Amino acid sequence: MNLLYRYKVHHILFWIAYAFFWITFSMKMNHMPLGNAILSISFWIMGQGACVYLGMYWIVPRYFHPRNYWKFALAIMLDILVCTSFIAGIHFTIFTRIPHSFFSYVLMANTYAAFGAIAVKIIKDKVVADRRNNQAEKHQMQHELRFLRAQMNPHFLFNAINSIYVLIRKDPETAAQTLAKFSDMMRYQLYECNTEVIPIEKEIAYLNDYIALEKLRKGNAVQINYEVKESVKDFSIAPLLLIAFVENAFKYLSTGPENYIHILLEQQNNTFAFRIENSKDEMPAQQEAGGIGQINVKRRLELLYPHQHKLKIYDSPKKYIVLLSIQLA
Known part of the structure; x- marks a missing residue:
């Protein structure tokens, strides 16, 4: 033809x-x-x-x-x-x-x-x-998404390796367990995140490993309230969307006596909702509690879920709150 x-x-x-x-x-x-x-x-x-x-x-x-x-x-x-x-x-x-x-x-x-x-x-x-x-825009979007994801990986690597380095000096046995979790996380990033979407269960497992790693590193210095509602299951989202906000919470966590991170995942009426709140120290006006990982995930949300997501960030002197909702297909 x-x-x-x-x-x-x-x-x-x-x-x-x-x-x-x-x-x-x-x-x-x-x-x-x-x-x-x-x-x-x-x-x-x-x-x-x-x-x-x-x-x-x-x-x-x-x-x-x-x-x-x-x-x-x-x-x-x-x-x-x-x-x-x-x-x-x-x-x-x-x-x-x-x-x-x-x-x-x-x-x-x-x-x-x-x-x-x-x-x-x-x-x-x-x-x-x-x-x-349309094809050119699609190819450009795919290249940009790959670029954003490639930028995200070094950011994660730096934080994770630094955590393991601290643990090696404090507790070698715990460091070995942490290294095993880190290996699982790397396997997830390298081999399972090359698709457009991934089951939410795998994304949650990845978050579990990361939060467990941070708990081992910080010990009792932070109160972590992490809850995943039973309704959060049987759907898929783009990989590595949530981790940037979790990383950001640990990175800018306050250094006082009462430090906390609250994380909630839930699903209602075909809408997935993610909420994270952390205590933080006051910062100069020109400095914001966010890094390249959070900037990248904002751009990925714009590309992957146009008109299907809402992202609200509240940055006050003592706490930082992220509210993300995604309309599921």
Whole structure:
């Protein structure tokens, strides 16, 4: 089929069928001899084909697409008039019984044919251009998502390796257990997060490992309230969306005597909701409690869930709250 369209074979088949119809029509309705009918329709097709193809493949790309509409209109009218004059002139020269209204008839027929063909060409070009633009936007979005995910991994690695390093000095046995959890987390990132979506159960397991690692590192220095409602199951989301907010909570956790992180995951009415709150120390006005991981996840949400998510962040002097809701398909 691609080969057929590439070499315009369907155009040839159309003109053959078109010629056969009008030759038969001329013989039966106008009582023309076969030779005269073939000669008449041959010149007709030559003139009308030139009119149509000049409009489609020369005038439209040269004047319509660059939006030179006045030149486009003049070129189309000139194209129709010249081709009509060719057809009518040949017929008036060769055939004797041609009515004077024949020119008007040819002009009307060429006008319909030219504008019909040009309309089809313009619509087809628009569809092709839109498809090409959509593909380009999709590829660009995929490249950007891969880039954002690649940026997220080094950020996680730095935090996790630093946690294990601290544990090695404090408790080698616990560090070994933590390293096993870290291995599971790396396996998840490297081999299971290469798909567009992933079961929420796997994302929760990843969060469990990360929070367990941070608990081991911080001990009793932080009160962690982590709850996953039973309703959070049997759906998929984009991987590594939540971890950036959890990392951010531990990174900017307060250093006073009462430090806390509250995490809640729930699902209601086909909406997944994530809430995290952490205590924090006061920061200079120009500094915000967020890093590159959180900036990246905001961009990923815009790309992956346009008009399907709500993200609200409340940054007060003593606490930091993130509310994320995603409308599930």
